Amino acid sequence: MRSLKYLFIAFFIIFSTLPTHEAEAAEEYTSMKVKLENFLGNQTSVTLTATGDYQTSDKEVFIKAGEELTVKVESGKLVVYKNSQKKGIFASIMVTPVKQDSLLSINNRPYPGSLEFTVDGSFIRPINHVYIEDYLKGVVPREMPALWHIEAVKAQAIAARTYALRYQSKVINDTVSYQVYGGADGHSHSNLAVEQTTGMVIKHEGKLIEALFSSSNGGMTELNSNVWTSGEPLAYLSIKEDSYDPKLKWMIALDKKQIDLTNLDVSKPEDWWTSVQEEDKTIIPNLKNWLQNNGYVKKDIKITEIPVLTLTDKTSGGRVTKGSIQMNFYVKDLTDDKGKLVMQNVTLTNVEASKIRAMVGLGNMKSYLVDNTTSTDPAKIKIDGFGYGHGVGLSQYGAKHRAEAGQTYQGILEFYYPNTSIVREYSNAAAGSETDPVVNKDITAPRITSVKAKEDYLNSKVNFTYAIDEDATVSLTIKDKNSKVIATPISRKSMKKGSQVAAWNTKAVSNGNYTAEITATDRDGNKGTVTQAFKVNKDITAPNITSIDTSGNYSTEKASITYTISEAAKVTVQVKNNKGKVIATPTDTKSLKKGSQSATWNFKNVSNGTYTVTITAKDASNNQRTVSKKISIKKTTGKVTASVLNIREKTNTSSKIVGKLKKNQTVTILAQQGDWYKIKNGSQIGYVSKKYVTK
Structure with a gap:
């Protein structure tokens, strides 16, 4: 089983330029030419085994099924051995299977199709001439985990086929520079996705599109011309939010000071050089490697400080395009005439963000979608970002989540490549056989x-x-x-x-x-x-009615009724007397939202006594609940003892007279203020002297 790390690194393709080749519908889609570099590496000797017979162009048998050969580079030529016996010397050689389903293994990795062996410098460089559908079976499980949802894998297969066909006339390699290709070591699930989409490609205005893709766009797709500034914006690659991308989060956290020089004698580096290490063990090694490749070849370096690491100049899609970095460091053998280490400095200001990313490592700065480049601690550098890769075109993680949500490969591709159509360029055909062109047949399912x-x-x-x-x-x-x-x-x-x-x-x-x-x-x-x-979720629960409170204001002769309902409902609030008769309806069947509510009851025309407030709430499912609460009305009354009693506006005898009362007249006493009563007589409210009213 491949490691997760390997799969994750293989998820996205790094494109340095955009291809210009257009594959035309009239071409025969038979094979790709793939230079094998990624898994083979640089070898001067390889072992070959085969599941069937392979022959050369002049029909001579090169290797038989079950046989083992060794190919070596000797004096710029390919020398073939069986056991220790030399079988032939070649400048280059092409071998083709007698039966199309045969596989030829190079150092135990099987490949379909024909193999051309060449000399590349001092190394053996095979070129696999492979039927494109077999090529895709070796590509798709390395660009996307094979066991992801079939609709996502189909979308990946169609994008990979579209991308590959733009390069059909070239010799490409099997690395991330194009698409990672692993030969016949595929997976049944991704093979099914390839087979079920045989010949399907994505086109815009009749031409194959730039079917770019990356692991995760961080929630926002990007415009191609924002990433590759030399290219024109393409109508089917745009900036928009992607709610299905999981926004893979990454972070760079780095101490500005990597080595504390306080107690180190730079005149005697031999005393501490080997025992002192930088604080960071993730990014610093990458920066050292960059320094060694840029003027300090094979030098022993100690990076003491990173005073500056910033990323700026965001595109309209929110991705940074520029960056700056400063590195202070010592090189072991760079000293002055007294043997004291001389501080070295490299400062890059406002350079391409891609250069900064390459320096710190693609696995550390996973994308250009940077959220934050500031730190609350001035001694530290902190950069937050989202996504993995350039963010243009298909998001593989976004496709995964879209498929799991029920979207088909057509819907997935339409989102990531709008204004395009899926067409079948050719039908299913056996490897190496004539293909059956089916030009521009619409195979797009209803959306x-x-x-x-x-x-x-x-x-x-x-x-x-x-x-x-x-x-x-x-x-x-x-x-x-x-x-x-x-x-x-x-x-x-x-x-x-x-x-x-x-x-x-x-x-x-x-x-x-x-x-x-x-x-x-x-x-x-x-x-x-x-x-x-x-x-x-059939609703059988009636609304809860809680927090019921009633309070009267005798100045206004109104009572406030407050309560809370647990869900939206139609509410009726009624007041009943001691015989159960409804005497008031403060709320007459009103639709109310969930939460706190209130109603007002005017008790001006009722006598003192105990009344019942009932609150009824009925929800949308006709579930109903009624609750009750008692409220006491106790108005204080008094009888006038004076022949005529003036009602004053305020509590003094010089205040304006606003009304008059007669002897033995009954009034409602609202409050007492010193020697005065605040009284209510009908609709009239005012103040009278306390000594002329008895309770």
Whole structure:
């Protein structure tokens, strides 16, 4: 099993320039030429074994099934040995399988197709002439984990095929400079994705697109011309948010001071050089390697300080384009005439961000989508970012999550390469045989979008809404948590392009998790499918009514009724007397939202006594709850003893008279202020002398 680290590094392709070759539909899509460098390395001797016979161009047998040969470079030539016996000397040699399904292994790694062996400097350099579909079977599982959702792997296969066909006329290699190719060491799951998309490519205005992809775009796709400034913006590569990309987070944290020189004698480096190391063990080795490749070849270096490491000048897609770095360091043998180490300095200001990324390491600065380059600690450098790779075109992690959410490969590719179409350039053909061109046949399945499921508790059903982008035959099935089909609300119904609705009756099912699967098949047999997870949660719980409080204001003769409801509901608030008769309705069946609510009761015309406030709340499922609370009304009254009593505006005898009372008249006493009562007489409120009113 490959290590996770290996797979992750292989996820994205580093492009230094954009290709210009256009593969035309009339070409025969038979083979690719791939120089084997990545897994083979630079070898002066290789071992060959085969599962079938291979012959040279003049039909001579080169190697038989089960046989083992050794090929060596000797005096600039290829020398072939069987055991220790020399079998031939060649400047180069092409070998082809007698049977197309044979495999030739080079140092135990099998390859399909024909192999051309050449001398590259002092090394053996095989070139694999391989049928393009077999090539893709060796590429796809190295660019994306083979066991990811099949729709994501199909999207990767089509993007990889489109990318490869732009290079069909060139000899490419098997490294990340193009696409990582591992020969016949593929995987059945990714092989299936390749086979099910045979010949499918992505085109814009009839031409193969630049099918760029990276591991993770960090939640925002990028424009090609923002990454490769020499290229023109392409209509099918744009900047937009990608909600399905998981925003892989990365961080660079680095101490500015790497070596404390306080107690080190730079006149005697031999006393401490080997025992003192830099604080950082991740980025510093990369910076040292860069220094050794840029003027300090094979030098022993100690980086003492990184005073500056910044990334700036963001594109419209939020990615940095420039950066600056400063490194202070000692080189062991660079001293003055007294043997004292001389501090060295390299400062790069406002250089391309790609240069800074190469210096610190692609695995440390995983992308150019930088969120923050500041640190609250002035002694430290902190850079936060998202994503892995350039962010242009397909996001592999985004494709994974889209597929898991029910999107097809067509929908995935349409999001990452808008304004394009998927066409089949050729049909399935055996390796090495004539292909059957099928130029520009539309194989795009109907797109099913805007899928929503909303439960109608009151009517015991779930309503579905969705849209299809072409006329199609549609089926809607409902599956339970065990993926068993329990209902088919729509069965092969012809529907027109546009918005659609459907409903499923939930009376006979229990609460739980369900999945709706919508399938649309067009007249050419292309089928698109989406799934929508939803819950059935029949509401049988009435709203809770809590925090009930009632308080009266005798000045206004109004009572405030406050309460809280646990869900949206239709609410009625009533006041009843001691005989149960409704005497007031402060809230008359009003739709209210969840949360705190209030009502007001005017008790001006009621007598003292105990009353009952009832609050009734009914939710959308007709679940109803009623609660009650007692409220006492006790108005204080007094009788006038004076023949005529003036009602004053304020509590003094010089205040304005606002009314008059007669002897034995009863008034409501609202409050006492010193020698005065605040009273209410009908609608009139004012102050009277306390000595002329008895309670």
